[in-house]
Amino acid sequence: MKILILGAAGMLGRKLLARLAVEGLGGAAVTTAVLHDVVDPTPASQPFAVECQAGDYAAPGAAAALVAGRPAVIFHLASIVSGEAEARFEEGYRVNLDGTRALLEAIRALPDYRPRVVFASSLAVFGAPCPEVVDDDYLCAPSSSYGVQKAMVELLLADYSRRGFIDALALRLPTVCVRPGRPNAALSGFLSSIMREPLKGEEAVLPVEEAMRVWIASPRAAVSYLLHAASLDTGPLGARRSLNMPGVSVTVGEQIAALRARAGDRVAGLIRHAPDATVARVVGSWPQRFDAARARALGFVGDVDFAEILDAYIDEELGGRLPAL
C-alpha cells in the first residue's frame, strides 16, 4: 500500500510514520510512503520505501506531483498553525485553504482515483459561546482565521466525498498535549510548554488563568485516531465526514497539580504567569468538553486521564527521567 503524508516532518507526522512501520495500516503493510513537508521530512529509520520531498505543497503544480503516484491513503497534517494564521492573514488562507483545495483538485483530475483522505482538523472550528458539553450537531463558529480555514476545508472534504472524488474523514483533534520538541506558533502551545519545559528544568510561561478548562489528547491518542480513520468503513458516516475526537477535559490548574504530584514542587514552580489576551480569548473560546458520541461509536478510543498522559510523556520522551532540581 502506498501512502502520502503531508506535514510528515511535524510531530504527528513523525509519530504516525513510526506507528505505520510497526502496525501497518488496516491489516496491510505500507510499501511506499511519500513524505512531504516544508523542511526535509526524511526519517531516521526507513522500514519501507520512502520518497521525501521538501517544499510548499500549496505552490502551483505541487499537489499534482504529490498525488501522481496515486497513494491509496493521504494523511493531510500540513497546516499553518493557529497563532501564525492569526498573524499572517493571507498566508493562512493560502496554505490552509488554497493548498488543500489544490490537493483536492489534483485528485479530482485523476480518473478512477478515489483515495482515502484523513485530514487533521481541530476543535478550533468551534468558538464561543459553546455549551458546557459540545455534541456532534453543534454549530461550527470559529473565533480564529485558523478555525475558519479548517471549517472551510471540512466543508470541501464533505462535498468532494459526496461527489465521489475522495473518501475523506476530518478529525477534529483536541489540543495535542504533551507535545515533545520545540514550541510552535500554535496559540495552544503553552498547554504543552507548561509541562515540557519544567520537566527539562526550564521555565515556562502560562498566558491564561489556571481555571481555564481545555480538551486535550496525547500525541499517542491523536496518532491512533489518524490510523483508525485511515481504514474505517465510511459507509455509516453518510454525508457528514467531520468527527469530534475523544479527549480529556482538564483545567490548567489540574494539569499543574498533576505535574506537581508527579515531579514535585520545584518542577511545578517553574511555571510563570504572564497573561496574553489573544491566547486567552481564542483558546478560551474552544469547547471545554465534548460528547464525542459518533466517534466513540465508530471505534475511536482516547486517553483515560491527564495523569496517564503525563506519565506516558515522561516514559516515552524522557525515558522516565525527571529533572534534578
Next chain:
Amino acid sequence: MKILILGAAGMLGRKLLARLAVEGLGGAAVTTAVLHDVVDPTPASQPFAVECQAGDYAAPGAAAALVAGRPAVIFHLASIVSGEAEARFEEGYRVNLDGTRALLEAIRALPDYRPRVVFASSLAVFGAPCPEVVDDDYLCAPSSSYGVQKAMVELLLADYSRRGFIDALALRLPTVCVRPGRPNAALSGFLSSIMREPLKGEEAVLPVEEAMRVWIASPRAAVSYLLHAASLDTGPLGARRSLNMPGVSVTVGEQIAALRARAGDRVAGLIRHAPDATVARVVGSWPQRFDAARARALGFVGDVDFAEILDAYIDEELGGRLPAL
C-alpha cells in the same frame, strides 16, 4: 448613500431596488446605486443615479472595479443557483466561492473602508438529518455543492468581519416563494412553479411528494430582511454573522390546498406529479422549520401564513386576476 447590488437583475435584486426607491435605507436616501449582474441590470425607472454593469463579477479585476467607489452597503445576491451548482461543479465554486472571496479581497485592499455586506445565504447550508425544528446553534452540513459554497462564504464573512475588514450579515433565506417570472435552475424552483404556472392557466410539474414540508418566505419578506440587515446594529451579533431567517412552514400539499381554495379545482388540477430523485433528496434534506429566535430578537419579521403569501402574489403580480378556465 452609495450602494452596490450584485445580482441586481434577479428577482430579489429588482424588488430590492424598487423598495429602496420608496423607503431609502435606514432613514437615509440612496443617492447612487451600482447595479451588477450577468445580464444588463438597468431598471425601468431610476429614482436615483444608477451605474449599471453587466458581466462576470468573479472575473479577474471585476470586484476591484465594483468597489472602487466605496459603496457603504453591498447587497450580495449574485449566485449560481443550486441546480446549476450541482450540475456544473467548477463553475459553482468559481462564481459562488471564488467570486465572493475576490470581492472581499477587493474590499480589504482599500484602506479605511469597512462596508456593510448583506449576503443572501440559504437554508441549503443545512442538510439531513435535521431535527424537526432547527435552532440557531445547529450544525451546517450541506447536502449540495451550492450549500457548501454558501456555508464557506458565511465563514469568510464572519472572519473578515471579526478582522475588521467588513461588517457583514449572512441571511439564510428560506426558499423564496412565490417567485414571479420564469423558472430558474434552483432545485427548489418547483415550489414557485406549482403556484405560478397554474395561476397563468399553464401546467406545472411537482417533482416531490405532497407530504414534503418546506420553509418558505415571500419575495416581499425576503426583501424586507435584506433592508433590515443593511442598517441593523451588528454589535449584538458578535462573531456570529449568520442568521436563520423567519419563514412559514408548510407542506406542498397544504400549498396546493391553498391554491385550490383561492383559485379553484381546475387551477389546482394543472399540477402534474413527476418524481425527481435529486430534487427530492436535496430539497428534502433542508430544514422544514426553524426557531429563528436570534433573527426575531433582532427585529426580522416574516410572513403570517401561506394563504397571505399566495394572496400577496395574486394581488401584486397578477393584479388580482385569476385564470378563466
